[in-house]
Amino acid sequence: MSPSHDFGIWVAALLTLCVFSFLYRDNPFYKFAEHLFVGVSAGYYIVLNFWTVIVTNLYDPLHTMFVKHQAPFAAQLGDYRAWLFVPGALGVLLFTRLFGKIGWLSRWALATIIGAYAGLKTTGFAQGDLVAQVQASLQPLWTGQIGSSLNAILFTIGLITSLLFFFFSREQKGALGAASRVGIGFLMVSFGAGYGYTVMSRISLLIGRFQFLLHDWLGMK
């Protein structure tokens, strides 16, 4: 065992322990770490987005246009030149939120973002999560083998009854009620599986932190 000589590792280890102290109870060490984390991450996101997007995707192309004295409008794929003033201006408008009276101007920028993502998500979900998923559910119920045929039938029943559980236009009585009872069974099994996988995820994270403390900090291999 040979503890690390790196000052940074010590800082990281002590902060890790500060966060773990929350398990005992809420305390000043945890609160300190929590606020430090919020501050550093907000600051890091600012720097990151400034250098990797605002400078490279907005400022640089505009700068090049002026330096090379190009015609201001090209509008070919990937070459937008002066058009880039539009996102630049909208981006600045976003900051009017911080100043009460003219805050409504930020909605123009917000509306652009919302519109773009509403369009992208609507088609993305329609193709990837609806059509493709329905298409993949059209499977032969008799495959020639008893085992895989039973699985296919079970899968189809599970899918249809689960869909019927989320059917709100009729009272769930009679056949529909029975189907949705079956559906809830399938849903519960899927939640159970989700529970098991969530447990696995969280424990992995703890293993990772312990590996850091043992190996990187305390130098145990």
Next chain:
Amino acid sequence: MTLAGFGGPDVARRLPCPALPVAALAFSVLLASGAAAQTLIPPAPASGLTWSDAPNDAGRSVFLTWRASPDDSSSPARVTGYYIERAETPGGPWALVDSTSRGVTTKEDPTVRRDTDYFYRIAAYGPGGRTEALSITGPVRATSQWMNQTRWSVLVFMVVFFGFVLYYMASAQSGRKPFVRRIAGIDAIEEAIGRATELGRPVLYVPGIQDIDQMETVAGLVILENVAKMTARYETPVRVPVSYPIPFTIAEEMVKSGYLHAGKPDQYDPSSVTFISPEQFAFVAAITGIILRDRPGAHIFMGSFYAESLLLAETGFSTGAIQVAGTAQVAQLPFFVVACDYTLIGEELYAASAYLSGEPKLVGGLKGADMLKVCIIAAILIGCVLETLNIHGFTAWMNTQ
């Protein structure tokens, strides 16, 4: 060495004088390899170069296919691969576009400009030199399409769904309210509030930890109005901690209007809705504090929850209060299901808010989805039968790949 008439006349075109480049090539091979040319023989040329415009794009590429040189699989290997060359006029100058290894006879050229004529030729090369095909192909032209042919099924699904949604929205607006069944979870909420009243304890309502852009938060706030109506009727105080500023102001409005609708505006306590913090764990710590200090008789969690669902459900459970939860976050549902007396699963949350508010836009969306579900179930049943009977047309139509 003969040129096969592969493809139509518009595709491959014979050069008026094929002898010239061949002679030039023979000359250059002679110069380059000298005496070694005796043993290293240039490969036989590839032939039959055809092209097709890449479908469903904005004229950004063309596909090229050719027939391999007869020497392609000879041993010792006489062909190393093929060069694809391009020119803007039949006479050149020729520029190398790409190369492939031997055995490969198709290539996409994604470097074309759209609506521009090009001429292509293919050359086989190997240790013994290169041999151009006897013909060039052209004019080749990449063009734009107006409709992506692989996406008709998506378009049909979207049009049908949007049609349903808009129809039911309009019908709800005109007063013919479509039927939506009562969600059992709403009874569970009322029961929980009743229990809290019996115990003489307040009701805790958490509308999720997300901002207003999440639909679940909106649903949670709609349900809050009805919960406030009930607590006003039962004369039981309600506590509503909120994580973001905008949902906070809306939650205040909702509680106020709930008390107003119940005819008890004077009982509204302005301090019942509190703004806490968007920070996940700080928010949880504050709610845990309320749970352990005020000991509410009923906990209602309705909205978007992340990892903190586990902490809320557990702390709430330990006090023995009745708990009702609802979220569409699939990964968090298991924790609510096991620790709460009743859980609204996924769309049930939206359905409950649509049922309670009766708002046309919510009811329309819900009914539209119901109708599409009927269509989907029918499609699955029909599709499965067709697949079992070995008929694949329906499945193929839906394939978007």
Next chain:
Amino acid sequence: MKREVPLFITAAIGLFMILSFFVPHQVVSVPSDFLQQTAVILVAFGYVLGGANVLKINFDGIYKRKPGWAYKLVLVISLLVTVIVGLAEGRTWQDPHSMSIWIYDHLYAPMNATMFSLLAFFIASAAFRAFRIRTFEAGLLAAAALIVMLGRVPVGDLLTSWLPHGLQLGTIQQWIMDNPQNAAKRAIIMGAAMGVMATGLRVILGIERSYLSGED
């Protein structure tokens, strides 16, 4: 101006993005490419705005000496230091030996990771104190949870190694994942997709305006 213009922008851009999904022609694809570039830039501005907002709120708290203002001071100072260092280091701020990367490696990363590892502890105590099998449905959930939890790690096969392969926990776990859970999850995915599409439609048509709420 305050409501109509944003509603128009959302509708126009949203419809155009949907159109661009079906129409590959350059008349549509070039402007839609530009709109995506715009969205990327605006989201980046959004992050900067978020940081500025955090500063504003916390400055306020410190100025008014609200409870816990000393912690808020820690937050503000750490935010400002991170930003100043990052901007001062210029375009090469991400080089492996820069100050910014030191802050990232030794402050941001360990705390980010540890915050979420706390959940491992809470999940255990919740399993003990708040996992009640009161109904048949909860029983199904519990059974699936136990099988998957144990079957997914080596110990599951070890515990059932005396059984034939087809009945070992690992095999049953895989069957559950492939069949019943897969079917139900697909139903949930489809339902969620319809929810997103309906919301998208309402946003584009200007029926859903909650994102515009706030002071006028």
Next chain:
Amino acid sequence: MLAWLQKVDRRWIFLWMGLLVLEPLLFPVGFPIRVTRPAQMFADAVASIPDGSTVLMSCDYDPASRPELVPMHKTALRQLWDKHCKVVVTCLWPGGSGIVDETIREVHDEPAYRNLKYGVDWVNLGYKAGNEAVMVLMGQGVAGAFPVDYYNHSTSDYQALPIMRNVRDYSSFPMLVNISAGYPGTKEWVQQVNSRFHLPMVSGCTAVSTPEYYPYLQAGQLRGLLGGMAGAAEYELARKEKLGPATRGMDAQSLAHLFVALCIVLGNIVQRRRTPGSGA
């Protein structure tokens, strides 16, 4: 005993959890691992990529998911480099670009890969804001979305980054390898890129999101799926990597899972004894 268990302070449970995870990390047991089908499919799909081609690898995670995703990220990178594939790395998580770069450099420092060259055998394009918008934007041109790389070289400067000569849009890649911790991640890549641009993809993701991606696997939208640390361990086994970090974590994982299972069972037994009306 039962009486004590009924009102046990949860900090005792925390302590047990901590000890059970710690113990096998100090004294490994080495439980046998079996490779499941989705993990084998992942390894096979990557193996099916033609040697020497340029592969897109989007690493959408941040340090919070390091223990689950870094091991599989490294194994995937090794498999690709063993096939002489060139790798284009992107990152859509704001907190992720630092750890992603570090992970790649760690693999590069291994003896087998030390002579690979940055800009030739791989390029790290770093982070870009915008989630789905970036994905669709890359479909029109990777360099348009990422004008510079992580180290601030221009992506259209083929002198500094020769690898970019072969990278235009999604048609330049035979496959996308996605390492995903949530949103944006595999779901969005499936919706926006696999569906829209028909780029085959495999996913390595956190265990939390694994069940949600199973329908994509069944539908063929994913060619392979690694779920969490267990998936990473199986992948290490399939690649015959001895004592990888995920494999070493599996002992602790096993004990902790046993403990949680025990908590569920015991909790139900104990609580059943509780007298009604005592606040239960």
